[in-house]
Amino acid sequence: MYPGRRRIGLLLAVLAAFAFVAGTLAACGDEERTPLKIGVLLVNSETQTDTALDRLRSFKLAIKHVNEAGGVFGQPVEVAEGDTLNPAEEARRLIEEEGVHAIVGPNSSADSLLVIEVAAPAGVLVISPSASSPLLTANDDGDLFFRTVLSDIAQGPALAQLTRERGFENVGVIYRDDAWGQGLVEAFRQAWTGGIVAVSSPAELRESYLDLIEESARDGAQALVLLTFWPEAEIILREALDSGLYDQFLFGDALRRADLAEAVGGGRLAGMYGTVSGPSHENAPTLIWDEAFHDEYGRGTEATYVKETYDAAIAIALAAEAAGNAEGSAIRDALRGIGSAPGERVLPGVEGVAHALSIIRDGGEVDYEGGSVSMDWDEYGDLRRGYIGIWRFTADGDIEDVNVIAYEQ
8 A cells, every 4th residue: 555545544533533432422411501590589488379280280391391392412311309488498408409490480579589599599590480570680699680571660550550540549558568569559659649648568378457447548549459469458448348447449460369259258349440560461482372371281271370380491491402401590691582583483382392492402502482472581581572451350350351452662
């Protein structure tokens, strides 16, 4: 063999060996890549509300859709469930013992602040489907807190407008004394132009709220704007009606519950209005999600922030795939890209999720239009646009959606 041919043969052999080693390392890297693991903090073991359970069902539906589409990094997404009874302790357990890369939840703004204190220093991403307080916008969270619900910067003015449209010029307000209630009442107050007496209600449940009701009505309020959770609202409404101090009410999003009207009884809340952040109910992504939830569970749901829970889980999965990394900071860095232009518009549902993952794996970009709203986040992790729904209690105790107001920063 000529010397030149010998050298060429040796070079080809070296190149082939290098290619084999590189391919083997790449394959091992794929096999050994840590599966994406998402923690979920939505259900309190002591209360077990239908709303929280439907949010958990929606989360599980999202994980099912992702895994049916081939998972993330070609592996099934793993899940670890936590209990919101002790949100900070459970967040620490999910991070330190379960090894989660991101957390969906918790439900409330107050609990979100507690979870962020644990998750942010650990570099774990948190996306809440329902924590709407404006106080979370400027919170020091290392850009590791996002939400799939509008900030109450949008809901407060809509509730003030609704109150004016209902013909009221002087109102009392009872608000929950936590991050959610404080943020929403301040957003309402800034948009309100009439008379107002706002009274805070402690987060701990009381046997009676008559003193707070009397204080809120002291300037002749025509209606009571109630910004509390369900357990205290039931007591407040009964006492307000029985005392004769109020017979007109308006509600924040936490009280969009048919069981509240049933608990108060007698159709006494018929025709009373409220606001809620949520989908338009007419968008194609919302209709697709409704059908998917019904197919999975044999029924629909009117619970709040259920679609938003699905969207949070899907967004984490798409962002992790786009980042090629399951670490919280990597998911965070890819999150805004998968929810906004440029990118091919992709929808919820197993087919939509499969299509989105396929585009990302092929090196493309996606713009995920969620079952609730578009996942277009600003620099604070707040949604840039969405909808505020107007609803009311009916005479038979159901809830009727009346109108939708578009919001955009």
